[in-house]
Structures are given as C-alpha cells and as structure tokens.
Amino acid sequence: VSVSMQGSTGSFSEQFHAIGEAWDGVVKLTVTSEPETIELINQFPVARACVLEVVGEAVSNAAKHSKSPAINIELKENQFDQLVISVWSDGRLSTQTTRKGYGSQMLDEVTSSWTLTNLKGRVYLRAVIQLAK
Numbered sequence: 001v002s003v004s005m006q007g008s009t010g011s012f013s014e015q016f017h018a019i020g021e022a023w024d025g026v027v028k029l030t031v032t033s034e035p036e037t038i039e040l041i042n043q044f045p046v047a048r049a050c051v052l053e054v055v056g057e058a059v060s061n062a063a064k065h066s067k068s069p070a071i072n073i074e075l076k077e078n079q080f081d082q083l084v085i086s087v088w089s090d091g092r093l094s095t096q097t098t099r100k101g102y103g104s105q106m107l108d109e110v111t112s113s114w115t116l117t118n119l120k121g122r123v124y125l126r127a128v129i130q131l132a133k
Contacts, residue, residue: 012041015052019059027063027089033075040077040131050110050129051075051085057103058087058125066091066123077131082112087125093118 010018020029041048055073062071068089076084093116100108107114107127114127 012038012048012051015048016055019052019056023059023063027059027068028070029059029073030070031073031075037075037077037083041075041083044131047083047129047131051083053106053110054085054114054125054127054129055087057106058085058127061103062087062089062091062123065094078128081131083129083131085125085127085129087127088119088122090121091123092121093123 016029016031023029041051058073059071062068066089068091071087071089074084074086076086078084110129111127112130114125117124117126
C-alpha cells in the first residue's frame, strides 16, 4: 500500500479511471456507489489506496480468467465504519486447489476480510476495508 501511495494523490475517481483505461477494450467496468461513499473514501488516503489495490487486483483477475465482457463493482459503507467492496463477473472459479498467489496475499494484507465465491454463474469477490486515517 505504501508503494501504491507514492505519488498517488489523485482522487478515487481519477485513479479508478486509470484502471479503466488500462483495461479499455478488454472489459467494461461499472461502479455503483453513493456519492457520499466516494467522498468518504477520498477522506482516508490509506483506505483509498487499499480500495484501489483490491479493485485493481479483482479487475485484473476477472479480465484474465473469466473472459467476461463486463465487471461490476459496488462500494458501500457499513454500520461499522468499514467499506464493503463487491466485485462480480460472469464465470466460474477453478475447482483445482492451488497455493495462495500474490493476489491472495495482497488481499490478506489490505483487507479486514475477503471471500471469493461462485454465485449463480458468476465469480463474486467481497472485501472489507476499515475506513481510517
């Protein structure tokens, strides 16, 4: 996270736009969030960096492995001053058991918790990040 924060003083929207541009022509990204939630993310630089790490990793994996033309992202604050990030795309998780890779290790480090599941023909990532300075 500290590496991602170096020189990343742009707003969530600006940095998310860069992720979208990187995958332009590969997948369509759709973000659903209340404007107040985006403002809240921008108030906490460490949380913003964590959110962008989670979103970037989720988009990268979904684009590479699911071949889905669309990835949906939802950002919501819960009653515990946490941000819940939900990312889903069409596809299925591999049934092969593999050791944890870079993405799983990163999610362990930047989130309070996370899960990756199959749900009705979609791959669904849910991650929780503490909103704090």
